[in-house]
Amino acid sequence: MNFDLTEEQDMIRESLSRFLRDRYDFEARGKIIKSEKGWSPEVWGQLAELGLMAVPFAEVHGGLDGGPTDIMVVMEELGRALVVEPYLPTVVLAGSILQAVGGAVAEELIPQIAGGELVMGLAYAEPRSRYDLFHVETTAEKSGDGYTLTGHKSVVLAAPLAGRLIVSARTSGGTRGRDGISLFLIDPQADGVTVKDYSTIDGFAAGDVILDKAPATLIGAEGEGLALLEMAVDRGIIACAAEMTGLARRMTELTVDYTRQREQFGVPLSKQQVLQHAMADMFMAGEEMKSMAVRATALADADPAERAKAAAMAKVFIGKTGKFVGETAVQLHGGMGITEEMAIGHYFMHATMLDTLFGNRDYHQRRYEALTGLRKDAA
Amino acid sequence: MNFDLTEEQDMIRESLSRFLRDRYDFEARGKIIKSEKGWSPEVWGQLAELGLMAVPFAEVHGGLDGGPTDIMVVMEELGRALVVEPYLPTVVLAGSILQAVGGAVAEELIPQIAGGELVMGLAYAEPRSRYDLFHVETTAEKSGDGYTLTGHKSVVLAAPLAGRLIVSARTSGGTRGRDGISLFLIDPQADGVTVKDYSTIDGFAAGDVILDKAPATLIGAEGEGLALLEMAVDRGIIACAAEMTGLARRMTELTVDYTRQREQFGVPLSKQQVLQHAMADMFMAGEEMKSMAVRATALADADPAERAKAAAMAKVFIGKTGKFVGETAVQLHGGMGITEEMAIGHYFMHATMLDTLFGNRDYHQRRYEALTGLRKDAA
Amino acid sequence: MDLKFSDREEAFRQEVKAFLDEAWPAEKRGGKTDFTRENYLGWHRKLHARGWIAPAWPEEYGGTGWTPTQRYIFDKECAAADAFPILPFNISMVGPVIYTFGSDEQKERFLPPTLSGDIWWCQGYSEPGAGSDLASLRTKAVRDGDDYIVNGSKTWTTLAQHADWIFCLVRTDPNAEKKQQGISFLLVDMKSPGITVRPIITLGGDHEVNEVFFENVRVPAENLIGQENQGWTYAKFLLTHERSNIAGVHQSWRALDRLKKIAADKDLYGDAPSLMEDGDFVRRIAETEIDLTALEFTELRALAREESGGGMGPESSLLKIRGTEIQQRISHMFLDAAGNYGLPFQRELGHNEATEGPDFAVETAARYFNMRKTTIYGGTNEIQRNIIAKMILGL
């Protein structure tokens, strides 16, 4: 067993970390999320220049042949700096599917992603699906060479920025059947597609996507999209585990600094034993979260059952501990913690969002129980 | 609304409290639980002289016409002193059933209880029933004028001390049917009854009762025993809520005293903010427990649905908070907390027992969900 | 011991219900709130017209003469009807200070408009960098003829953007031995030259609190409450008054009711099982109901002690701690109930119509964030535990 990063991974981490320290501090980020576009294509380009968009892809597609560990390194750093540029939806979610599907579509799109020219998103949720990936009401109908999609996809990260979206739709089966789900590529600019855009509570660009006979291209085998979707979302969860680790570690640092500076009743807050223990608990949560992120990353390429268990477990754990670290950090910042003026509150909001994204703690706890056979006919 | 005790209730509390302070300190109790009998008939007699055994019964039976509030007052004091004499099984459990059944059996036995001459117990649990009162495998067969019982009753409080036991047995229906359960009176000395006695983890006399065609007298209507059983056990739970309040308050006092006396690194433990907050939490738990005990007591005579809800709720709450107070008290006592030499550990053990008795926190949480309709087909 | 309401209390409840049915009809109920100045004042004035705006005040100043139990019933019925909240600044805070420590002129001048809502007060206590250590305040007031000249700043000033007047703690003797000495209690017209208000936007985008700056603000000395340098006494008095209904029990019950309806609403789930079919969610609701019941009866016991003249005392810290913990838990359950639709930020302050997803979801995240304040304000829950340890347990 070894937990060491390779030299290349260390280099990615260092160059990314330096870049974010220099160019993406709290103030710079604040300007970006308050800008009209809500993201910075310029930063996106610079991250692409650092090679970030190319990390997981094959060399033939202009990629760097990296793996889950490289993604972990990147996501932890993006988390530390609360980067809102759409790395997760583009590279991890859409990227994973394109890689797995391969063929012409991969050849066309992956080089564009790797080069920083294309942002993508994955539209998997629906108004009544909650977190069940197999709950798909959106329908696909054959139309000439291609398909048209009709339905409503919820809260699609990066939807307003994306040049292409991957969408799950039903080619057969009932609303909640595991079979009959297919994946499609759509152009959000096409007729029949309406993106109702907003930012998420933590400043990320997102939108609902309303499809009314929107033209679409099938990718992957018809009716067998669920396995791909689960793979991509598990990868997304594993990436989020690394991101949450970055958040948690940064929140702990910020809280330690704040309580050391801030005096109350003539003594620094950091001298209060109750707050010290709270920070010790934050530290422990961050370390354990890192362990879960590492473990899940090591299983990201394992067989689907192992991968799913590892992802479910990691999501439960980062949901619980991320929420704990965020709430404690805000509490220890006192009033300042709940204003938009300090970084800590933004970390907390993003941690909250990561608990919900892809399914909250309860959901993945239940999923873990089912996957491990703990829950059969339990009531 | 008013939470005041009557003058009579204040008097009961004061005289009982004084008696226990003078005659039932930790040392005296230690001798009693280590004695061969495991209880003190002498103390029992003295408590009877104080009128304790007569509290809830009608005047015609030699009782004091008290109600649930009087029982609450008594149980809280008994809890404060960790009294092991079998008040709960005799007066609350068996007493409630005799009162409800009335008639000749009440006329015969209640005066004996009220006079301190008779100890009784209620045998409701079985090896595979867990906490379900309706799970009854013990069978009753008609035999001449009476019945004979065959089966195994588990962990019957006071069984080795009791002159009579009330036993649930099945006169019809399947193992877990709500109908067909009847209540019987037996003499533990009779042929066909074997009491395998032991003390509980916290020093109370108890035993398993093995019935092999044991002669028995039906009390109450045949096949309709479950309602009586539920009533008696709910009364028992409500009494335990008061008892747990007594435990919790006493544990908080003991812990406050201990941490003030005990120095570490040159400072009293009580000056450590983390321990102060832990004790503040213990205090709060005790106050809220009292509130739940008061509320449940006020509903002890309400219609069965209301009573059941109140009892279930109280049991969940005292299980959770009693465990918290006990564990925290022991932790704050450090090594001394886990020896048999200090009182605190005995409080903790009894609090643990009260969490299990009549069904633990999970069980009554589920019961509450069912009774309130929150849980219908929830999985 | 008798936990039933008396006939008299029951009759009173009917009276309150009848009033609410007329004054706050069904169409206003259902959990929607539009926190505008007009809405606040509208409800305030309705209660004032009925004579019920200040139940806890002495009758001679406009109080109702209700017992604590009646006040409890009143609060409960108002919450059950989703009635608008009453702002505490006039009624629970400055009013009692004025009628207790103010001069006859001050009472005459300020109490009627404070009751009627013609003055909207805000509170100038906290200062930047001071946190819960109130007495370390540095805003100065220097006597100059018949005026004080005030310089400094206050923060966390709730709804200062709507306020007509502010009541302030200011330092009048910088050389006092202890920091609690040398503080005075001043009433200041917000229209005074030299006052500026800077919004503080909190997580979730709310503009609820502000920083208030004083630059050479002239305040007539007649606006001084009580004696110069004795302000800390009045401030502490106010802080204990502020704690009434801090547990928010009625509001939490109301929120749980709404949550259960949402979690069982088949329209939201279609072919999928509803949240009420999810045992884990049911368990969270049940646990919260049980904990809330324990808190409610603890509050009732405290009320009973108050009624019999025992006063509230440091037990109020318990109510504050548990009440706020429960409020936060409920806000988290709402967020979880919203699922993916908890994520979009599509909210204008005070409105709650969703553009996407179910209506209830639109403010769940913002509310969850906003509720973090409850364990911080009014003395953090850490400080409340310090108080219990010191004042009750003697540690």
Added chain:
Amino acid sequence: MDLKFSDREEAFRQEVKAFLDEAWPAEKRGGKTDFTRENYLGWHRKLHARGWIAPAWPEEYGGTGWTPTQRYIFDKECAAADAFPILPFNISMVGPVIYTFGSDEQKERFLPPTLSGDIWWCQGYSEPGAGSDLASLRTKAVRDGDDYIVNGSKTWTTLAQHADWIFCLVRTDPNAEKKQQGISFLLVDMKSPGITVRPIITLGGDHEVNEVFFENVRVPAENLIGQENQGWTYAKFLLTHERSNIAGVHQSWRALDRLKKIAADKDLYGDAPSLMEDGDFVRRIAETEIDLTALEFTELRALAREESGGGMGPESSLLKIRGTEIQQRISHMFLDAAGNYGLPFQRELGHNEATEGPDFAVETAARYFNMRKTTIYGGTNEIQRNIIAKMILGL
């Protein structure tokens, strides 16, 4: 990064398994333990015969030369086989002190019987009234010719009733400036005149710990480790050694396995649903599995740092805190699984056959009580959090 075991490590695991299959056959497995002196020593000697009794020791003194990962594999396989625990006193505690700070004569005299189990050591550190404040010890040793004369008492001395020797911290210079100075490290024969052992019975009826009294006990000066008055240095060295496997991860996994089998055992439930059909219980198991996984990988990461020479350091506090919290949770789940049969006390020390109810139930309460010690001993969890705050976070 590669979390698979290497081929070499996998081969090692097979070697360990083969040994265990032979030395600790299936009939000894299944969660039953009989904690007699003979059973402890029997297993100790088997491992000693195989050369595996002290994996962490330097090879020259009898260690195995294993990597931390190999030690991890060894511990895991032993736990999976329910092998008897190895007492830490000889191997993790006094042995390393002797080979690091002892004289050549001491090494020669004590290390072989310490390894073989011919000496059973116990630890004389804590004193009555001192708690986690070890350095405040008052047991005195006064030099008298070639001997020290020892007076005082030690407490929480685990299994002193079985011990042949005790290693003690004693005060040799009562006038030293700091309490950490003036302490010496002495090896004392338990058969020395003047030593008495008093059992301390803990909750649940265990006789695991003792008080040890010294009354004018003569100890040859040659039994002093290192230099007089330098004992605190050796004591601290020992304390860091003591922390290995303090998380008890393997034992917790094993316990969860047993618990799941019990909870699904239809024989225990008859017509009633089993505990594994109870969603709340399932949830508690799943939560614990997830938390234990996080702890296990945190320990593995710490081992990897140790392997690359980084040392364990204050992170061991994290392992101690979380490991003991989880052990306590599991012991509580066992108690809950036992239901009513958790209540009877029908246990002779070290045996676990139930007279009534299922066999597993008989020790559940005693074990739940006994497990309370884990968050207290070895520095309370409160002290561990102090250590993290100070040493890692610099607070």
